[in-house]
Amino acid sequence: MKKMNLTTKILLALILGAVFGVVLSTITSPLIKQTLMLDGILKLLGTGFLNAIKLLVVPLIFVSIVYATASLDDIKKVGRIGSKTMIFYVATTALAIVVALTVSNIIKPGIGIDLNSVVLGQGISEVTSINFIDTLLQIIPTNIFMAFADGNVLGVLFFAVIVGISITLVGEKAEPVLRLFEGLNEVFLKLVTLIMQFAPYGVFALVATTFATFGFSALMPLVKYAACILLALGIQFFIVYLGMLVFIGKLNPKVFVKKFMPIFNLCFSTASSSAALPLSLESSDKQFGVSKRVSSFTLPLGATINMDGTAIMQGVAVVFIAQIYGIPLGFGDYIMVILTAVLASIGTAGVPGVGLVMLTMVLASVNLPVEGIALIMGIDRILDMIRTGINVAGDNVCTILIAKQENEFDESVYNTPTVHLD
Ligand code: ASP
Numbered sequence: 444m445k446k447m448n449l450t451t452k453i454l455l456a457l458i459l460g461a462v463f464g465v466v467l468s469t470i471t472s473p474l475i476k477q478t479l480m481l482d483g484i485l486k487l488l489g490t491g492f493l494n495a496i497k498l499l500v501v502p503l504i505f506v507s508i509v510y511a512t513a514s515l516d517d518i519k520k521v522g523r524i525g526s527k528t529m530i531f532y533v534a535t536t537a538l539a540i541v542v543a544l545t546v547s548n549i550i551k552p553g554i555g556i557d558l559n560s561v562v563l564g565q566g567i568s569e570v571t572s573i574n575f576i577d578t579l580l581q582i583i584p585t586n587i588f589m590a591f592a593d594g595n596v597l598g599v600l601f602f603a604v605i606v607g608i609s610i611t612l613v614g615e616k617a618e619p620v621l622r623l624f625e626g627l628n629e630v631f632l633k634l635v636t637l638i639m640q641f642a643p644y645g646v647f648a649l650v651a652t653t654f655a656t657f658g659f660s661a662l663m664p665l666v667k668y669a670a671c672i673l674l675a676l677g678i679q680f681f682i683v684y685l686g687m688l689v690f691i692g693k694l695n696p697k698v699f700v701k702k703f704m705p706i707f708n709l710c711f712s713t714a715s716s717s718a719a720l721p722l723s724l725e726s727s728d729k730q731f732g733v734s735k736r737v738s739s740f741t742l743p744l745g746a747t748i749n750m751d752g753t754a755i756m757q758g759v760a761v762v763f764i765a766q767i768y769g770i771p772l773g774f775g776d777y778i779m780v781i782l783t784a785v786l787a788s789i790g791t792a793g794v795p796g797v798g799l800v801m802l803t804m805v806l807a808s809v810n811l812p813v814e815g816i817a818l819i820m821g822i823d824r825i826l827d828m829i830r831t832g833i834n835v836a837g838d839n840v841c842t843i844l845i846a847k848q849e850n851e852f853d854e855s856v857y858n859t860p861t862v863h864l865d
Contacts, residue, residue, distance in 0.1 A: 449639060450705040453642055453709060454705070456646040456647040456712075457647075460646060461651070463647070467480055467655040468654065481652060481655060481656065485651055485652050486648075487648075488644050488647070489648035492641055492648070492649070493718065497594075497718075500596075501594055501596065503631045503635070503720070507631070507742075507743055508604060509607045509624045510607070510628045510739055511736055511740035512606075512608055513617075513620075513621050513624060514621065517611070520849075521607070521611065523849075524740065525604075527845055528745075531845070532745060532837070535679075535684075535841070538679075538683060538751075539679050539754045542675045542683070543754070543756075543757075543759045544777055544781075546674050546675045546678070547675075547762035550670065550671045551766060552667040552668040552670070553668070553762065553765070554766050556664065556665075556767065578804075581597050581790070582598060584599075590602065596747045597790070600747055628739065632725065635724070646708070646713075649712045665819065668759065669826060671759045672756055672829075673829065676752055676829060679752070679755060680836055684836055684840045685699070692843060694854075698857060702861055703726075705726070706719055706722050710834070711828045714796070714831050715793055716745075716750070716793030716834045716838075717793035718793075723738075723835060727839065730861065732853035732857040733843055733851065734853075737846040737852075741842040741845060742839070747792075748788070749837050749841070750788040750789075750793075750834045751837045752829070753798035753830055754788040756798055756799075756823075757788075757802050757805050758780060760816075760819055763818075767815065768812060768815065770811060779808050780808070780809060783804055787801040788801075796824070796827060798830070799819075799827075
């Protein structure tokens with residue numbers, strides 16, 4: 444029998460995990476369901492896998508960004524790629540919010556909803572509002588070890604960029620340092636390949652846990668809210684991203700969709716952009732034909748600051764909560780939502796559920812009650828799984844387009860039928 448490749452294994456694990464989770468949710472014995480499965484085997488496999496990924500993320504981001512920044516031939520190129528990437532990320536996020544606001548103003552998800560049937564989330568009173576100046580200040584850590592230890596990815600990223608730039612500026616004398624980072628980058632990518640062998644088990648356990656814990660019954664009263672989000676996510680993916688690939692990149696969008704599937708599956712099961720970063724980096728090189736010099740810079744940056752799916756959820760949530768509380772929003776409010784949701788998306792860490800916490804900042808900016816979050820908490824996890832896929836799709840599309848413009852792209856690799864990851 445032909446050996447199954449990793450991509451197929453992950454997909455199979457996802458389907459089996461979902462089925463297993465649904466079956467598990469019907470089991471009444473707490474000993475089997477809770478103790479043995481949810482708090483036992485599934486937790487061990489799922490959290491074990493996530494821990495291993497998280498273990499890699501911060502050092503991987505650091506090493507790959509230093510390497511990418513330092514290996515771009517000259518400082519002008521760093522500046523050009525850096526600013527193009529930032530413009531792309533911010534523009535697509537702003538567009539995503541506009542799509543979300545438009546869709547939700549047409550569908551009106553918060554009108555005519557029976558509040559008694561909504562499952563309220565717990566612990567909202569503890570959610571403190573996020574201050575956006577503090578979010579920005581995280582970018583400059585006072586102690587780099589603390590930034591590493593706290594998983595302050597924005598801070599680590601900033602430090603990596605300035606170290607990389609300094610290596611380029613020093614030139615010849617810093618050559619050994621560049622080689623060191625090049626080697627470290629390879630080592631980390633190898634580590635990723637090793638850990639990814641474990642992905643099918645992790646994915647199975649994570650998906651089974653979600654399906655056994657988060658009942659779809661919570662979804663029913665909020666179908667319109669969920670439909671708005673799904674529609675806006677669909678527009679962002681199929682029209683905005685694929686349109687950009689076709690019109691700006693002159694590339695076949697079907698190839699992208701096919702090769703992006705395994706990454707999407709991983710996003711879906713982990714609900715974490717950071718968890719999908721290693722696979723994005725690997726695919727970018729082997730599947731999409733993007734040179735590592737570009738992808739090692741744009742992908743970690745994107746996984747940290749570019750969250751279009753999250754911004755879409757925040758846009759829809761604002762309109763939904765405003766409609767429920769009967770608070771009208773004016774044009775100025777919408778502009779404010781676009782601005783704060785772009786910032787919130789930059790400040791959102793690529794792990795499950797943070798988008799919802801950052802929503803407090805967007806709500807506060809237009810004086811909407813933060814408690815409104817309780818209404819949507821119950822179904823957020825399932826939507827998080829999907830929006831994370833869009834977050835990461837945006838990073839990959841940007842990476843491909845920038846690589847193509849910078850002649851760091853091998854179109855023949857992009858067009859070859861899937862090279863399966865090993
Ligand atoms: N889970 C999302 C991500 O990792 C962030 C969020 O929306 O909560 O991309």
